[in-house]
Amino acid sequence: MSVGRRAAALLLGAVALLSACTASADEPAPEQRATVASTETDLAPCPEQPDEPATGDLAGVAPLECFSGGTLDLGRGQGVPTVLNLWASWCGPCREELPLVQELADLGGDRVRVLGVISQDGVPQAASFADDSGVTLPGAFDRDGEVAAALGLQGLPHTVFLAADGSVVFVKLGPVASTDELRALVAEHLGVQL
Secondary structure, rough: HHHHHHHHHHHHHHHHHHHHOOOOOOOOOOHHHOOOOOOOHHHHHHHHOOEEOOOOOOOOOOOOOEEOOOEOOEEOOOOOEEEEEEEEEOHHHHHOOOOOOOOHOOOHHHOOEEEEEEEEOOHHHHHHHHHHHHHOOOOOEEEHHHHHOOOOOOOOOEEEOOOOOOEEEEEEEEEOOHHHHHHHHHHHHHOOOO
């Protein structure tokens, strides 16, 4: 066999091997095949939303399935000032920040809604991390990172502050250092003292 034919045969073999080992772009990775609805977790269901259209950057994002029921439809207003924390189990700063976000959710009560948006992560990994961390705030699953993409964000974590009508009023890039910092951001951007 000539050197050219041998190289071509090796190349075809390598292509065949690689195509058998990778998932297609349309097929989720194995760790993401579990569905949100079939995953048990302590995360609370997403709350009901008013049937009023939202304005702004997130209005075109498809509704996101929530871990314990319901959906987060950013195309509708939230009805109350809302904080969205974008996180993933693989993100080191998210792991440090998420307990602070849970503290904010506990402080917020009916005055400020706090939701987690699990972004670019696998269902089992996110559910396991949330449970290990004692997080119970509602969590919506955004496998492809559509929320971050709609806002032009890269990396994680990010915290998005929404007015009651669903419009984005502020985005905190990167992690927060304390619950006091989160409370100050809520006061400054949402006008709610916690």
